[in-house]
Amino acid sequence: MDFITTNNTKKSQRTQKSSPFCATCDTPTSGGFVKLLGNKSHHQIMKKLLLLLFIFFVIEGNAQNKLSFNNVDKNTYDYYNSGDWQSLILIGEEAIKNNIDYYYLNYRMGVANYMMKNYLLSLHYFEKAIYQNNTGLDDTILVRLLMQDYIFTNNYTKAEYLKEYHPDSEIRTMVFTKKLSQIYLEGGISITDNITQKVFEERKFYTFKQIDQFRTMKYVNADIQGYIKQNLSYQFAFSGLQIDRYKFFKDFQDTLEQNYTINQSYIYGGINYSLGNFYINPAINLPGYLSNELSIIGQDSITLRNIYDTVKVNKRNLVGGLRFGMKYKRMQVGIIASYSNLKNNSQYQLGAEFIYFPNGNLNAYMSTNLVGKWENGASYLILRQKFGMQFTPYMWGEMRLMLGDLKNFNADNGYYVYNTYDDLESIIDINLIFIVNKHIEFNFVFQHLLKENYLYSYPNAFNTKLETTNYYFQQINLIGGIKWKF
Secondary structure, X not given: OOOOOHHHOOOOOOOOOXXXXXXXXXXXXXXXXXXXXXXXXXXXXXXXXXXXXXXHHHHHHOOOOOOOHHHHHHHHHHHHHHOOHHHHHHHHHHXXXXXXXXXXXXXXXXXXXXXXXOHHHHHHHHHHHHHHOHHHHHOHHHHHHHHHHHHHOOOHHHHHHHHHHOXXXXXXXXXXXXXXXXXXXXXXXXXXXXXXXXXXXXXXXXXXXXXXXXXXXXXXXXXXXXXXXXXXXXXXXXXXXXXXXXXXXXXXXXXXXXXXXXXXXXXXXXXXXXXXXXXXXXXXXXXXXXXXXXXXXXXXXXXXXXXXXXXXXXXXXXXXXXXXXXXXXXEXXXXXXXXXXXXXXXXXXXXXXXXXXXXXXXXXXXXXXXXEEEEOOEEEEEEEEEEEXXXXXXEEEEEEEEEOOOOOEEEOOOOEEEOOOOEEEEEEEEEXXXXXXXXXXXXXXXXXXXXXXXXXXXXXXXXXXXXXXXXXXXXXXXXXXXXXXX
């Protein structure tokens, strides 16, 4: 639905306002909203050159480095009516830097950035204008464009608040913060390097050898999201992993082998509370672990030989996360923290996240997380980087990279938990998202994991000093998903 042009077909319940008039002119503009889409005149190039000269001479000639209010007001008014959005933005940004900041300037900046598709900047200036003059909510042009800004940037909480001021009765009856807003399902399989033969040959004549190797994995995930109230949303998810592994023991007289399965489950719940541009997001994840594993359970006191048995391991752990921060123009800056007790080890994480939208809208973004991890008296630094962009109206792409000691690490506020048996060194993945329509999306993920495994051994019964040999191997995960939006 075109929220901008519906005023011609829907009867407004509010008075139609003209475009913002010039504060230093005698009469208001007669062009109104029609001139927002007007063609540029042949004088535009000359105007831009004059604008640059104007800014240069005013700044150089003013000892306090301030622009003239009257000149700023008149020039932005002229650019507004002629549709010269770039020139308007240029002089407007310079004026605000020099403390010339008022309702009509922010109004014009909001319109100009909207027309340039800088929706994050547009809503910033419109919100400033409303803060400076709350009667701006009676202006149908401002409300229509600001509503579009909120929809294009997924600000559904603010869209829910603004809809009561919208002149279109159909918009006023829409529900933006739905009890159930989306359901997402995904699943996948893995393939990996086989290092078994290499391990058998390593330390071939040693008395004792032990290794526990990853073989294959199957993965499923279900996720639902929605709103509890206007500024309070929830997310609930369940994930399951079925991991096949191979365990090998070579003892003085015995060689034991076991193919066994680990079943891991994750129950996640989180809420997000927003207040203006500030947000806080507490979450909890309950990882579960179930397996029957061949293990050394003791040693014979007479022969000193190891005693082996299949041991059932069943446990449920805890991961608690907290994220909070603020959004400002093109940026989102926050703090992330978590606690976990995976594998009976207490771990603390503390870091910062920075999200940047270079185009002033959601069509391209960059996310950087830098996190410190403390466990067993040691500290580690983790880097998580993500890039995303829209290739076509129906296709998006993301590339993600994570580096560091990722064993027992959790990401996305505890949503992903890497409590793997192997040491995880890095994750690189590429995600392609295909948009079928406004309700259905498909995605495909190619994920590469670099892992490290260990062979434990000692030479003979007279030398039982344990030696460790490490092996790097690759795991490839292939994941597909579908999302329904309501």
